[in-house]
Amino acid sequence: MTRTLSRAACIGGGVIGGGWIARFLLDGTDVAVHDPHPDARRIIGEVLDNARRARARLISAPPVPEGRLSFHDDIAGAVEGAEYIQESVPERLDLKHEVFAAIEAAAAPGALIGSSTSGFKPSELREGATHPERIFVAHPFNPVYLVPLVELVGSGPQDEAILDRAADILARTGMHPLKIRREIDAHIADRLLEAVWRESLWLVKDDIATTQEIDDAIRFGFGLRWAQMGLFETYRIAGGEAGMKHFIDQFGPALKWPWTKLMDVPEMTEELSAKIAAQSDAQSGQHTIRELERIRDDNLIGILHALRANGWGAGETLRAMEERAFAQAHARAAHAAPDPAAPLELHRAKVGGDWLDYNGHMTEFRYLQVFGDATDAFLGHIGMDADYRAQGLSVYTVETHIRHLAETGAGANLTVRTTLLGFDAKRIRLHHEMVDGAGTVQATAEHMLMHVDTQAGRACPMGAPLTERLAALAPGQSALPAPDHAGRPIRDIGWPLGEPA
Structure with a gap:
């Protein structure tokens, strides 16, 4: 049974932090926010607008009453009374240590503290912590309010209980918690993404492909398969009736061929940086970031709906989320007291x-x-x-x-x-x-x-x-008057049209 979360705190409200805020808030959780950026309220407000639009299109169940959103000038005010705290500050270990110290000084003893870090290990985050056992990695993917995966990482078997608590809470918001067996730099998903990113940088640098051509190779090709089956299941099918063993036997020798430069990374010179930026501008510069976000959201919603209809992958997570939303709506209706x-x-x-x-x-x-x-x-x-x-x-x-x-x-x-x-x-x-x-x-x-x-x-x-x-x-x-049309069938139409039957 999933735990109901009544109050969460979000430290940092940028791209990822704003997505967390939306995820919690639209699930009915009160969210307290601390972000010193002068435009934090505007940015978070725009993210919430997109999230509300996406949620309305994603789920057919009546909307859950939103939680209350509050902004606080300091971390202590934000984390006071919070059961779950999500840190989403920039990827600087010294900054994260400073933030964790402020959180621990004010948070309730039993509060969970998740970090959105994409690369640091829990053991690194916990350095100098007063209660290191309650700090863990909860790494989501953008947009957090739509993409269900969250990687949960601890430092060893002793963290199973706290990760189970976090998974229970986050599953209730419609996420798919994936507990990582052992801590490792960049966890799982970003290590896979980094491999594709490194190869892509070489393809651009060597003038083999532009940014758009690389994106087309993904979105018109293997990206469609990965979106619903991942890597190994896709290759299992590629092995035909003989299955995965046949695929490995057939393509295993290619592992020794010069198909990759995984550890040979091009130097990110000013020239390469400008080249990538110019190609990206030519590819997508006609859209604002907010327009691109809405296009992305609409495409994700369509894919998620198809997966839900087939009872597959992330569609199963969406179906469970929608069933919970309907159950909550029914419970609210059952307790309503209309005349x-x-x-x-x-x-x-x-x-x-x-x-x-x-x-x-x-x-x-x-x-x-x-x-x-x-x-x-x-x-x-x-x-x-x-x-x-x-x-x-x-x-x-x-x-x-x-x-x-x-x-x-x-x-x-x-x-x-x-x-x-x-x-x-x-x-x-x-x-x-x-x-x-x-x-x-x-x-x-x-x-x-x-x-x-x-x-x-x-x-x-x-x-x-x-x-x-x-x-x-x-x-x-x-005692109410029955509508005069109640029980009335559609009037018969004869043939030819217009003549009495």
């Missing part, structure tokens, strides 16, 4: 730009998504939670009728008003009314739901607490 004699307002949504069709209006399937999420919110309200489903019981939608009444545009804030039209031992009949911020009805939906035994695959009577909560709602809901 039972009025339509229930249990779900809200905002129309993003990617929800639009070629006419510039909300596309058809998004209406069904909003109404489906509203149905889930209602089911959560009456007690259909994970514990109820664990009994092998659930509620399925068996019929839906949607009316599109307005042209819903980008940015519209939508509220769904839900009315219980009726229920019996096995069925629930709902009516949803989707309204915008001005109260204009955009669409309506009528759903017939069936209670099922998921193991037997057939309908069955509902149990507690659904029956009790539906009965409690019934007096107030039954």
